[in-house]
Amino acid sequence: MRAIPAFKLTPEPLDQEAAALPPFKWADAHIGKRHRLGGQPDFIQADDVPTCSCNKAMSFYAQLDSINDEFVLGDCGMIYVFVCFDCLTTKSVLQSF
Numbered sequence: 001m002r003a004i005p006a007f008k009l010t011p012e013p014l015d016q017e018a019a020a021l022p023p024f025k026w027a028d029a030h031i032g033k034r035h036r037l038g039g040q041p042d043f044i045q046a047d048d049v050p051t052c053s054c055n056k057a058m059s060f061y062a063q064l065d066s067i068n069d070e071f072v073l074g075d076c077g078m079i080y081v082f083v084c085f086d087c088l089t090t091k092s093v094l095q096s097f
């Protein structure tokens, strides 16, 4: 299993609709800013690293945060993406508070 170094991802609106989205009204300030490439998953619930269908441990690739109150994943949840560098299978996991 190859570990990817950690990068912070900062979303940049690509159009006026995205730029005009209102922020969360009540969520903590860090909610919506937890996007990450590589490093370790910041699981909300128990660790849940999937196993590939080829039986290899999968590498953590990225986590994607909820966007705002309109595009929220459950209760301020995140999507975790994993990849197998051997067979190029991907799997994702969603966790929420």
Ligand SMILES: [Zn+2]
Pocket: 052, 053, 054, 055, 056, 084, 085, 086, 087, 088, 089
């Ligand atoms: Zn695999």
